[in-house]
Amino acid sequence: MKVTVVGAGAVGASCAEYIAIKDFAAEVVLLDIKEGYAEGKAMDLMQTASLNGFDTKITGSTNDYSKTANSDICVITSGIPRKPGMTREELIGINAGIVKTVASNLLEHSPNAILIVVSNPMDTMTYLVHKSTNVAKHKIIGMGGALDSARFKYRLAEALEAPISDVDGMVIGGHSDTGMVPLTSHATRNSINVSEYLSAERIQQVAEDTKIGGATLTKLLGTSAWYAPGAAVSALVQAIACDQKKMFPCSTFLEGEYGLNDICIGVPVILGKNGIEKIVDVPLSEAEKNKMQESAAGVAKTNGLLEL
Numbered sequence: 332m333k334v335t336v337v338g339a340g341a342v343g344a345s346c347a348e349y350i351a352i353k354d355f356a357a358e359v360v361l362l363d364i365k366e367g368y369a370e371g372k373a374m375d376l377m378q379t380a381s382l383n384g385f386d387t388k389i390t391g392s393t394n395d396y397s398k399t400a401n402s403d404i405c406v407i408t409s410g411i412p413r414k415p416g417m418t419r420e421e422l423i424g425i426n427a428g429i430v431k432t433v434a435s436n437l438l439e440h441s442p443n444a445i446l447i448v449v450s451n452p453m454d455t456m457t458y459l460v461h462k463s464t465n466v467a468k469h470k471i472i473g474m475g476g477a478l479d480s481a482r483f484k485y486r487l488a489e490a491l492e493a494p495i496s497d498v499d500g501m502v503i504g505g506h507s508d509t510g511m512v513p514l515t516s517h518a519t520r521n522s523i524n525v526s527e528y529l530s531a532e533r534i535q536q537v538a539e540d541t542k543i544g545g546a547t548l549t550k551l552l553g554t555s556a557w558y559a560p561g562a563a564v565s566a567l568v569q570a571i572a573c574d575q576k577k578m579f580p581c582s583t584f585l586e587g588e589y590g591l592n593d594i595c596i597g598v599p600v601i602l603g604k605n606g607i608e609k610i611v612d613v614p615l616s617e618a619e620k621n622k623m624q625e626s627a628a629g630v631a632k633t634n635g636l637l638e639l
Contacts, residue, residue: 332355332356332357332358332403332404332572333356333357333358333359333360333401333402333403333404334350334356334358334359334360334402334403334404334405334406334568334572335359335360335362335399335402335404335405335406335437335441335444336350336359336360336361336362336405336406336408337362337363337399337405337406337407337408337409337433337437338362338363338407338408338409338410338449338450339361339362339363339365339368339369339372339373339391340363340408340557341554341555341557341561342408342449342555342557342560342561342564343361343363343406343408343561344361344372344376344557344561345557345558345560345561345562346406346408346449346560346561346564346565346568347359347361347372347373347376347389347561348376348379348561349561349562349564349565350387350565350568350569351376351380351383351385351387351389352383352385353385353565353569354384354385354386354387355387355569355572355573356387356568356572357387357388358387358388358389358390359387359388359389359390360389360390360391360392360398360399360402361373361389361390361391361392362391362392362393362394362395362396362398362399363391363392363393363394364393364394365393366393367393368391368393369391369392369393370391370392370393371391372391373389373390373391374391376389377389396436396437396439396440397440399437399440399441400440400441401440401441402437402440402441402444403441403443403444403445403572404444404445404446404447404568404571404572405437405441405444405445405446405447406446406447406449406564406568407430407433407434407437407446407447407448407449407450407456407460408449408450408564409426409429409430409433409450410422410425410426410429410430410450410451410456411425411426415549415550415553416550422450422451422452423452423455423633423636423637424636426450426451426452426456427455427456427459427637427638429450430448430450430456430459430460431459431460431463434446434460434463434464435463435464438464438466444470445470445471445472445571445606446460446466446470446471446472447472447473447474447564447567447568448460448471448472448473448474448582449474449560449564451506451555452506452507452633453473453474453475453506453582454473454475454505454506454507454510454582454594454595454596454597454630454633455595455630455633455634455636455637456473457471457472457473457582457583457584457595458584458594458595458630458634458637459637459639461584461595462637462639463639468583468584468607469583469605469606469607469608470605470606470607471583471584471595471606472567472581472582472583472600472602472606472607473506473581473582473583473595473597474506474560474563474564474567474581474582475505475506475581475582475597476501476502476503476506476579476580476581476582476597476598477563477564477566477567477579477580477581478506478559478560478563479502479506479511479513479541479544479580479597480500480501480502480579480580481559481562481563482502482541482544482545482559483500483501483502483513483518483537483538483541484498484499484500486537486540486541486544487500487518487520487525487537489537490525490529490533490534490536490537491520491525491528491529493520497520497521498518498519498520498525499518499519499520500513500514500515500517500518500519500525501513501514501517501518501580501599501613502514502541502580502597503580503596503597503598503599503613503623504596504597504622504623504626504627505596505597505626505627505629505630506582506597507626507629507630508542508543508545508546509542509626509629510625510626510629510630511541511542511626512619512622512623512626513537513538513541513542514613514615514619515534515535515537515538516615516616516619517613518534566579567579567581567602570602570603571602571603571604571606572604574603574604575602575603576601576602576603576608577601577602578599578600578601578602578611579599579600579602580597580598580599580600581597581598581600581602581607582595582596582597583595583596583598583600583607583610585598585610588610588612589612589623590624591623591627594627594630594631594634595630596626596627596630598610598611598613599611599613
């Protein structure tokens with residue numbers, strides 16, 4: 332199993348680290364346009380191998396896509412990160428050109444690869460990859476929902492004063508501060524709905540804190556977060572590489588599912604060796620259905636800024 336991660340910045344390097352530590356891939360290739368940067372990150376990570384007990388080979392390359400040849404899974408983290416006060420949508424002009432070029436170069440050397448898009452605005456960048464390549468839709472995956480759901484579970488555990496292993500919850504919709512749809516109607520602690528433990532007001536606060544989770548971290552850090560995004564990507568990669576048939580909310584191209592067409596947006600999917608193996612139809616409350624439609628309208632508006 333060979334995995335390529337394009338973009339050796341904080342998110343890309345964290346992703347490579349988590350994949351290596353899980354020790355399911357034979358090789359991880361880090362690629363970056365900055366001279367020597369990916370090579371340095373790869374060397375630094377390889378020097379942790381004996382300490383962290385993994386045998387995955389990590390190599391780095393400065394913009395040489397031939398080193399990525401025959402990759403099974405390719406992760407695109409390239410682009411500029413958010414700065415404080417910046418929305419994900421404001422990144423579209425710069426990141427669209429980067430993502431389109433990266434996807435083309437990857438597919439030239441790995442035409443059968445499954446692509447995972449992380450670059451923001453993520454749903455629109457995933458849509459761009461669909462529209463600019465001939466890759467089957469089940470092989471193009473946007474990462475956002477897995478990260479948003481992890482943040483939702485963090486906030487739920489905080490509110491419940493419970494260990495996070497007790498908590499389950501999922502976020503669908505667009506990967507944006509206004510587009511996320513935390514499924515509070517399905518959130519549970521040990522299979523019991525959280526409404527049994529928390530007031531409606533507290534649950535709503537959890538949902539709002541989840542939606543601004545990225546912006547909160549950007550304000551604190553001065554740039555986008557990286558540990559949780561890297562971990563989220565590695566979880567998707569592992570589910571595909573190990574054919575785990577796990578359910579994650581991912582941005583995928585919809586053709587009628589959830590009443591939506593010609594859009595990439597976060598919905599629950601089953602991930603296995605073929606990429607997205609099934610889109611899961613989860614029953615939504617009327618409020619959640621309305622929020623999903625509003626989210627889709629926001630994503631479609633951002634898609635309209637693309638030059639396809």
